[in-house]
Amino acid sequence: MGYQTLLDCRRRSRYLRRHGFTTDQIAVIIGLDHPATPLRLYRYAAGLTAAQVVECFHRLSGTNGAGLRESRLYDYENWPQAGRRPSVFTLRLLARIYDTRPAHLITNDALATYSQRDQHTIRHLGRTDGSPGTPTG
Structure with a gap:
């Protein structure tokens, strides 16, 4: 899937x-x-390039490039x-960017690879502030 697909x-x-x-x-x-x-489908559903997601990720996490x-x-x-x-922290931020819940960003089979504590967190965490955090454009 390339840029034409994203468009x-x-x-x-x-x-x-x-x-x-x-x-x-x-x-x-x-x-x-x-x-x-x-995870890729949600980026495409949000209409974002990888660069836009990375920029938003850094803005939300307060990092400068080491984060993603x-x-x-x-x-x-x-x-x-x-x-x-991806870490649970990363899934949480990406879920905010994509305006969804972390559990929607991974398959059920993939969820099983996380620890029980992480599985619980992923399943039950939604956005924390009510805003999607996506850049416009």
């Missing part, structure tokens, strides 16, 4: 939002045409088939 998903996402669809619903719809991990790089985000988006498993 198509961004266009579809804007259309669906205008008609009252939530990010969660949009991610499901995009997943029908684009097989990908939930584009290459690491791609690793997370490829997991569990390849790449790295």
Whole structure:
């Protein structure tokens, strides 16, 4: 999936939002045409490039580049088939950016790889402040 796919998903996402669809619903719809991990589908549903996500991540976490790089985000988006498993902290911030719950960003099979305490946290944590934190554009 490349930049053209992102542009198509961004266009579809804007259309669906205008008609009252939530990010969660949009991610499901995009997943029908684009097989990908939930983490990537949510980025596409939000219509964000990896660079935009990284910028927002650093703004929310108060970090300057050590917190997340584009290459690491791609690793997370490829997991569990390849790449790295995101931390619970990372899932929480990405969920805020994508306006969803952390548990929606990973598959149930992937959830099983976390500790019991982390599984509980992922399942039950939603956004903490009510704002999605996504940049416009």
